[in-house]
Amino acid sequence: MRFLARRIGFLLVALWAALTVNFFIPRLMPGNPAQAMMARFHGHINPSAIHALEVAFGVNTHESLLSAYFSYINNTAHGNLGISLLNFPEPVATVISHALPWSLGLVGVSTILGFLIGTVLGAVAAWRRGGVLDGVLPPVFIVVSAFPYFWIGLLSIWLFAVTLGWFPILGGYTETATPTLTWGFVGDILYHSVLPAMTILITSIGGWILTMRNNMITVVAEDYVKMARAKGLKPRRILWQYAGRNAMLPNLTGFAMSLGFVISGAILVEYVFNYPGLGFLLLQAVVNEDYPLMQSLFLLITFAVLIAIFIADIATALLDPRTRSNP
Amino acid sequence: MRILRAILSVLVRAGAFLRRDRKAAAGSIILFVLLVITAFPKWFTPHDPAAEIYTPGVGLSWSHLLGTTSFGQDVFSQLVAGTRQSVMIALIVGFISTVISVIIGITAAYLGGWIDDTLSLLTDVVLVIPTFPLIIVIVGYVKSAGFWLMVFVLVFTGWSYGARQLRVQALSLRNRDYLLAAKARGESSWYVIAVELIPPMTSLIVANFLGAALYAVLAASGLQFVGLGNINEESWGTMLYWAQNNEALQTGLPLWALAPGIAIAVLGSGLALLNYAFDEVANPALRPVRATKVKGARV
Numbered sequence: 001m002r003f004l005a006r007r008i009g010f011l012l013v014a015l016w017a018a019l020t021v022n023f024f025i026p027r028l029m030p031g032n033p034a035q036a037m038m039a040r041f042h043g044h045i046n047p048s049a050i051h052a053l054e055v056a057f058g059v060n061t062h063e064s065l066l067s068a069y070f071s072y073i074n075n076t077a078h079g080n081l082g083i084s085l086l087n088f089p090e091p092v093a094t095v096i097s098h099a100l101p102w103s104l105g106l107v108g109v110s111t112i113l114g115f116l117i118g119t120v121l122g123a124v125a126a127w128r129r130g131g132v133l134d135g136v137l138p139p140v141f142i143v144v145s146a147f148p149y150f151w152i153g154l155l156s157i158w159l160f161a162v163t164l165g166w167f168p169i170l171g172g173y174t175e176t177a178t179p180t181l182t183w184g185f186v187g188d189i190l191y192h193s194v195l196p197a198m199t200i201l202i203t204s205i206g207g208w209i210l211t212m213r214n215n216m217i218t219v220v221a222e223d224y225v226k227m228a229r230a231k232g233l234k235p236r237r238i239l240w241q242y243a244g245r246n247a248m249l250p251n252l253t254g255f256a257m258s259l260g261f262v263i264s265g266a267i268l269v270e271y272v273f274n275y276p277g278l279g280f281l282l283l284q285a286v287v288n289e290d291y292p293l294m295q296s297l298f299l300l301i302t303f304a305v306l307i308a309i310f311i312a313d314i315a316t317a318l319l320d321p322r323t324r325s326n327p
Numbered sequence: 328m329r330i331l332r333a334i335l336s337v338l339v340r341a342g343a344f345l346r347r348d349r350k351a352a353a354g355s356i357i358l359f360v361l362l363v364i365t366a367f368p369k370w371f372t373p374h375d376p377a378a379e380i381y382t383p384g385v386g387l388s389w390s391h392l393l394g395t396t397s398f399g400q401d402v403f404s405q406l407v408a409g410t411r412q413s414v415m416i417a418l419i420v421g422f423i424s425t426v427i428s429v430i431i432g433i434t435a436a437y438l439g440g441w442i443d444d445t446l447s448l449l450t451d452v453v454l455v456i457p458t459f460p461l462i463i464v465i466v467g468y469v470k471s472a473g474f475w476l477m478v479f480v481l482v483f484t485g486w487s488y489g490a491r492q493l494r495v496q497a498l499s500l501r502n503r504d505y506l507l508a509a510k511a512r513g514e515s516s517w518y519v520i521a522v523e524l525i526p527p528m529t530s531l532i533v534a535n536f537l538g539a540a541l542y543a544v545l546a547a548s549g550l551q552f553v554g555l556g557n558i559n560e561e562s563w564g565t566m567l568y569w570a571q572n573n574e575a576l577q578t579g580l581p582l583w584a585l586a587p588g589i590a591i592a593v594l595g596s597g598l599a600l601l602n603y604a605f606d607e608v609a610n611p612a613l614r615p616v617r618a619t620k621v622k623g624a625r626v
Contacts, residue, residue, distance in 0.1 A: 017456065025465055145599060146596040150552055151592070154585065158581045162576055162581075169577065260454075260456070263460070271553055286553075291468075294464060302460065305455065305456075
């Protein structure tokens with residue numbers, strides 16, 4: 001119970017920190033860019049929307065910083081994120097809800113796949129210490145990890161889309177097709193997601209392989225693994241039921257820690273492929289100076305990462321009694 | 328004289344380390360070559376990198392080793408000229424982040440109590456907030472991040488991982504006998520930290536420097552790629568930006584877009600290879616084993 005309370009406490013502190021950083025960034029910027037943005041939109045949008053923006057960015061208000069802060073927290077807590085200037089007059093929440101499924105599908109699926117495949121490969125590499133996998137994988141992925149994520153995307157576009165013509169160059173679906181729930185359209189979506197998904201998979205998998213391999217090397221040397229061997233258990237059973245299960249635990253925590261990196265990489269991958277997800281939207285918002293959309297996306301992405309970390313922590317605690325007794 | 332001899336002995340030991348460890352040797356050679364290019368770019372550039380005076384869109388040739396851009400610039404010369412910025416970002420961000428990590432990590436572990444709780448909480452919060460979206464939001468207001476703003480945001484977001492690792496290691500050293508002995512002798516905290524606590528952590532500190540430098544190179548090039556850097560500066564990231572904006576891949580100039588990425592990867596691999604070698608120094612279990620030995624051990 002104490003463990004759970006600590007984790008919930010940490011989640012709340014981190015959420016609060018993200019909210020607060022989000023509040024102060026526009027106010028600390030030199031030259032007040034928010035004011036410039038407001039000036040551009042004066043006369044184009046109605047006065048109450050203007051006022052909401054003024055409160056959100058601290059322009060022209062005689063409010064104290066503290067009361068502005070509380071009304072901002074209050075607005076955010078009620079899902080009142082403001083109006084997108086890029087897609088005026090749609091509310092930010094609507095714009096985001098259009099992009100969200102794309103990111104969840106692409107980034108969610110390829111991240112989880114990367115974690116699973118990487119963990120298995122890492123375990124096998126460590127199990128056959130000195131074997132082919134163990135010799136080849138670490139150096140290959142050291143080099144791969146040094147490539148910029150988006151560059152792998154560029155390379156795969158050039159190789160598989162431009163040169164070989166196997167896959168489309170960009171987009172989430174064929175532009176002329178109408179988004180309907182038919183097999184043809186679903187197939188079209190999958191077809192478009194192959195290259196971006198592969199890019200995320202290749203760039204994220206190395207981290208899981210290396211950490212799993214390193215954990216596994218430590219675990220395989222433990223006495224209970226020797227004991228299992230001495231009992232004459234089948235190697236496959238020792239690998240997965242004895243060593244693998246325990247070596248995976250630190251990797252789960254690592255999953256939480258590196259999720260932020262994966263999301264960061266995915267933003268650029270979406271950008272490279274013009275994939276209509278949150279990352280692409282975030283960069284669109286930046287280029288078009290749509291600050292309300294930009295800040296809401298930052299909050300949303302951060303919240304998603306924090307909650308995923310929280311879930312991974314809880315899962316670790318459920319699977320590993322040691323973390324519960326010794327927080 | 329004693330200092331000279333100490334430096335000499337460090338060099339000799341470094342030399343022996345490089346001869347034993349091929350990963351470290353490869354990493355050092357890469358970084359050395361890039362440092363030479365950074366210091367003397369003129370030696371390696373056959374053409375003026377900014378001049379738009381050559382035939383646009385030319386492929387590989389002897390006069391243009393990597394072809395030209397669609398503006399008529401020499402790609403190879405741009406690549407050489409861009410080396411400096413990436414190397415400087417790596418070194419400066421790596422150094423400042425590491426100093427902050429060492430200060431925060433060791434202070435937390437050494438002082439303990441509520442100071443440790445506060446600093447650890449701060450470190451963990453910074454660690455879990457996804458950095459790239461945060462950087463994008465900060466830089467988004469400024470529009471074009473010059474060199475020093477870039478350094479600032481990368482340090483701001485890059486110190487936490489190292490601080491956490493260093494704290495853990497410092498905690499494990501804190502109650503060792505030799506440290507307690509130094510305290511019992513009545514040495515000052517500064518002495519204990521500087522002379523007794525930090526030296527055994529050197530390999531981890533170096534590994535952190537390399538990790539932070541790698542992070543800086545990749546994040547900076549990503550920012551420049553999407554056009555949030557200063558698009559008029561010469562760097563690998565801005566080369567990628569111009570290549571992407573002129574559809575280099577689709578218009579038959581793949582080298583323009585692919586070469587800077589490979590350059591970033593070469594620098595990154597240099598840092599990562601050294602980092603990996605230092606990991607193996609710190610944790611001998613990770614060192615590569617000979618296949619024959621394992622066959623014997625596995626039975």
